[in-house]
Amino acid sequence: MGAGAKEGWVSVGQRDEERGTGVLLQVNGRERWVPTGTTVGDLLAELDLVAALVVVERNREILQRDLYGRTTLAEGDALELVHFVGGGTDS
Amino acid sequence: MGHEEIERYSRHLIMPEVGMTGQRRLKNASVLMIGAGGLGSPLGLYLAAAGVGKIGIVDFDVVDTTNLQRQVLHGTKDVGRPKIESAAERLNDVNPHVEIVPHEVRLTSENALDVIRPYDVVVDGTDNFPTRYLTNDACVLLGKPNVYGSIFRFEGQVSVFDARHGPCYRCLFREPPPPGMVPSCAEGGVLGVLPGIIGALQALETIKLIIGRGEPLIGRLLLFDALAIEWRTLKLRKNPECPVCGTNPTVTELIDYLEFCGVPSYEEGAAEDHADVPTISAKELHERLERGDTIRVVDVREPHEWEIVNLAVYGADLIPLDTLLERLPELDSAEEIVFYCQTGARSAKALKQLRDAGFRKVWNLRGGIRAWQKEVDPSLPRY
Numbered sequence: 001m002g003a004g005a006k007e008g009w010v011s012v013g014q015r016d017e018e019r020g021t022g023v024l025l026q027v028n029g030r031e032r033w034v035p036t037g038t039t040v041g042d043l044l045a046e047l048d049l050v051a052a053l054v055v056v057e058r059n060r061e062i063l064q065r066d067l068y069g070r071t072t073l074a075e076g077d078a079l080e081l082v083h084f085v086g087g088g089t090d091s
Numbered sequence: 092m093g094h095e096e097i098e099r100y101s102r103h104l105i106m107p108e109v110g111m112t113g114q115r116r117l118k119n120a121s122v123l124m125i126g127a128g129g130l131g132s133p134l135g136l137y138l139a140a141a142g143v144g145k146i147g148i149v150d151f152d153v154v155d156t157t158n159l160q161r162q163v164l165h166g167t168k169d170v171g172r173p174k175i176e177s178a179a180e181r182l183n184d185v186n187p188h189v190e191i192v193p194h195e196v197r198l199t200s201e202n203a204l205d206v207i208r209p210y211d212v213v214v215d216g217t218d219n220f221p222t223r224y225l226t227n228d229a230c231v232l233l234g235k236p237n238v239y240g241s242i243f244r245f246e247g248q249v250s251v252f253d254a255r256h257g258p259c260y261r262c263l264f265r266e267p268p269p270p271g272m273v274p275s276c277a278e279g280g281v282l283g284v285l286p287g288i289i290g291a292l293q294a295l296e297t298i299k300l301i302i303g304r305g306e307p308l309i310g311r312l313l314l315f316d317a318l319a320i321e322w323r324t325l326k327l328r329k330n331p332e333c334p335v336c337g338t339n340p341t342v343t344e345l346i347d348y349l350e351f352c353g354v355p356s357y358e359e360g361a362a363e364d365h366a367d368v369p370t371i372s373a374k375e376l377h378e379r380l381e382r383g384d385t386i387r388v389v390d391v392r393e394p395h396e397w398e399i400v401n402l403a404v405y406g407a408d409l410i411p412l413d414t415l416l417e418r419l420p421e422l423d424s425a426e427e428i429v430f431y432c433q434t435g436a437r438s439a440k441a442l443k444q445l446r447d448a449g450f451r452k453v454w455n456l457r458g459g460i461r462a463w464q465k466e467v468d469p470s471l472p473r474y
Contacts, residue, residue: 029323053268060326062263080325082312084268085241085248086220086275 026078034073041068043079055082092118096188100142113302114142118188120301121145123210125198125226127178128152129276129286130216130240130293132164137294139182139189143301146182147192147210150174157474161283198222200345203229212300214238214293218275220267221348227252227260228345231336236300236309240293242281243274245317247289250308250327251296254336257310262330262337270353278436285317368442370457373466376429380405387428390460391415391441396433400460400472412437415444424450431456431463433474 022033027043034043040063044051056063057080063071073079092100092114103109103117122143124131127150138146154162154169154177162174169177179191194206207213207229215226215237223241230237236253239260252259292313299305312325335342379386388407390397397409410418412432422428428450430438435458442455456463464471 050272053272055263057325060328062265062328062330065266080323082248082263082314082325083243083246084220084264084273085243085246086218086223086273 023073023075023077025073025076028079028081038073039069040071040073040079043073044068044081047081049081053084055084056080057082096142099186099188103141108304109302113304116302117142117298118144120212121147121210122212122214122297122301123147123149123194123207124214124216125149125222126216126218127162127164127174128158128216128218129161129242129281130290131178131214132162133287133290134214134216134294134297135164135178135182136185137291138297139185139191141294141298142186143189143297145190145192145210147194147206148175148178149194149196149198149206150178151195151197157277161281161286163287198225200225200348203345204233207233207235210235212236212238212297214240214297216240216290216293218277219354220273220352221354223260224267224351225345225348228335228342230254231259231261232343232345238293238296238300240289242285242289243276244279245282245285247285247315247317249289249292249296249313249315250311251300253307253309254329258327258329259333259336261335262333263312263327265330265334267352282317285315288315288317368439368446368455369453370435371429371454372457373463376454376456377463377467385427387422387426389422389428389430389441390432391430391438392432396474399474400464402431402460402463407431412441415441416448419445419448422450424452426452428453429456430454432459434459434461 022035025032025034040056040058041051044054051065051068056068058071059078097104100114103114104111120143122138124135124146127135127148131148135146135148152174154165154172154174156170158165159167164181165174165177173195175193175195179193182189182191196202196206198206203225213226213230213235215223217223217226227237230252231254234255236251237260239250239252241248296308299307310327312327314323314325329336331338334340388402388405390401390407390409391412393411394409401407401409410421422445428445430441430453432438435455438455438459442453445453461473464473
């Protein structure tokens, strides 16, 4: 969890300059701009997340892993990125 | 309820949301805790204190010194004892009206249904994916609520998976992660208070389910970031294509969860230990170094681990695994090189990188610095 907290890329502050060329997303509850045409796979790569280790929920639907590369993000998409967490400790 | 119990539970009884009705429900309820470790500690203490009538505990582990930083159910005097014994003793002391049922077994596909069946609520405080998927599937098959919690470093997750009313663990995490890619708390660490928070939330959800009050976390995943002190709640939907609780389930009985999660069987697990790279034992390395053989000793752990304990006295130097490739020029393929880490896993990865780069005279210290501490120099700290 907490995935996607990393700052950088196109920040919210650059919103006006980027208007028209990017799409505005909600990633883990925070606004984030990405270039038009960005796929879910691109977003994970940008955030340094390994696709096999996160579950992506897009607009309340869990997205199948094999669709990450083919799913282009659209204006207003709400994404939740959830990590696999193993423990517990020494049960 | 006798007079002593009424007095004991008076702070519950004076709240109309609990009252005598809720307290009787708690007394008549049975809860199975999977694991008496970090999450199971606050969970067991609060369930017992709240007066849950019957608490089953599944655990086969022994209390270790490294557990005490977070597993507050056990004390220093309990080191070396079975956790189940130590837990039962402590919980009986907290509340003698509670019946503790020990299950000193590893939960397996063979025993899970029988172990879980008699209980009303199951609480998942496990530390590994095979047991987590097993617990989930068994609860779905038996129609039991599964109060899920998991923790890592500074992060925690909580939910209530109840396939009769909402999604299950597999609706969210359909397939396990590739083996070895999600570190355990033993490998990655965990802030001691975090299981306290998450385990207490599991106790809260369990009690709410029993007394039938409030909104349970069914269909919601609560995420906690301890460093930021941020909570997020993620709404979860039941996945109609879920292989175990969906409309056309493909999993209709318990399967081989070790195979499903791609991990070797528990017996093979220790032996496998990166068998495909050449190793050297701590004893042999020590003998050779004492003899004056020229061996380059390289520590591939992180700087904060080096600070805990290291082999600098034998000329070891620190090259963290993720910097190894860029620092390759510092190593000489004509020299004999031994890599070590905490347990031997990371150094095995380092060794593979070096062999790919053409190095041939490289060995992995089997069992890592932990083996060195055990076999060569017990005066070193163990972590």
